[in-house]
Amino acid sequence: MTKPTLSLNFSDIKLINGTELNNSTMRTSISDFIVVYFALAIALLGLVGNGLVLWVLFFRLRKTPFTVYILNLAVADFLLLLISMVVLLCIVCGLWIQIEENLTITGFLLTAVYYAGLLILTAISVERCLSLIFPFWYRCKRPKYQSSLASAIFWVVSILLTCMEYFGCNDEEYRKSDLKCDVIIISISTLILLVFSPAMVLSSLILFIKIWTKTWRRHSSTLYIVILVTVVIFILFTLPPRILSLLMYLDIVHVQNFFVMYTWALFCNVVNSAANPFVYFFVGSMGKQGVGRSIQGVLQKVFKEDSDISQEAAQEIETSEIKM
Template sequence: MEPLATTFCPLESTQHTGNKSLNETAWSSEQTAEYSYVSIFLVMCMLGLAGNGFFIWFLIFCVKRKPFTIYLLHLAIADFMNLLCSSIIQLVNIFHIHDDNLLTYVIFLMIFGYNTGLHLLTAISVERCLSVLYPIWYQCRRPKHQSAVACALLWSLSVLVSGLESFFCILEVMPQFPECRYVYIFSCVLTFLVFVPLMVFSNLILFIQVCFNLKPRQPVKLYVIIMATVILFLVFAMPMKVLLIVGYYFDTTDESVWKSLPYLNMLSIINCGINPIVYFVVGSLRRKRGGKSLKEALQKIFEEKPAVGSRENVAQFSPPS
């Protein structure tokens, strides 16, 4: 299970290496920092689970099902899975539960949720970009259940990628080389030559639409939510993916390379937990005091329609999935 399982659980390694001096320095500064890390990590996970849980409930019961909300629902589920599995890993470490099978499944599910989030964000960005560039084509040609089918395919792709990464690299005591390198070449190509470029290009189109082509009642808040979510993912979640690809591709056992992984994992957790906050903050912008509730403001965002006659109007009235 080295090095990923221990680097996600920094307390585990210190309790092995510090046994000689444990009686003399039971609460050393290093241990205090590590327990502080775990405490902060668990608090952020709990807050993120609460936020994503509420948002999942909101999308299921309070908003009319639309293509965009279907993607957001699946994204919230993926983030919830990532947060839950990260919490379990830390709790297993705290209570010294020695169950390799449990860690195997939990780490796989955590990687699975992470990869699914990446794929779904790309699909959200691309579909919204198509609705802006080709509104008439988007309305006439878009299959009725495209969102549901796309989500199913992206979950399946995530199972494949996460399964390969877990089997050949992460859940092995010694990564299988060169198979592990081939797996991360495949993962690197998918991530940095397919999904990330599509995500960045699509959001660049949305940014130009927001800045230079504003029209009355255009769904600006919707665009802001997409762009903010993508930027946060690239800043907070992508560094961990880069480190895993570099570390396993070069088959390195250098502790200095893996030392930053727990903190990059914390950044990834922040990204999973912050998405509902982005939705709520954007939804509450320009709300007049005593006006609509936040729930109604969010409903208005996800059901927002542009003015009649705008290019976006055609896309907004596309048939729901």
């Protein structure tokens, strides 16, 4: 039996010593399936929401550096929800054996889109922070196709990281805790927990502080609230599973029921991917200008600030330099 590689974030947690999935690790209860049904309902809503975002961004809004990132993030979320929904339907229909047989395939795809979403969200946070700190660079020196090029690179890197994680060590090397496996898994976990996530959080915090203290009265904070809420949801629903998966790999925490771990991991990732379009809509509906607007109007209110805010920041710095 090949090692199952679906983890709490679809990458790290594998059954130890080749334990069969039909033994005690697969005991289920009604409460376990309640999580599955909730995840299925949320996945369906998320597919509809991300589908609407994709439609509006593709056909109704002018492309900006920010909307290109959001478009790629919506694609990653849509794919993750679609694959998750297939897995959840198999569970509901009692077709777990089919999932087991294709665990590497589904796990690979889910992990790849998870990494893509992580990288894109990090880029959104960092770049929006830089647009306020260095507004002239953002408006005048920033390469025109940077968002498109960066997004393409993120997808390639995501696939490479997933290949490394899934095919970097075989079953025997994993069971023996081979040094190569340790290096791969710990290195990728370090990138996520100590590089990408802190960069995302720190840039979002700087973004919030700068807007609150410098330009709060100058323009709406809708765009920044969207970024902050999206980052908070990502941290709350994806980092704890990742940390737990690493602890399980290091044998600090032990898996007693693989099915429960699997479904809760799926649930957390589904919630994270489904939440984004609803964040855009509800935050964009805040205030008098958002009340009664169509979905297109609400999204336009959020995303049009991409150029407006950077222009205001640049003008503000230019005015201060003239005065000096």
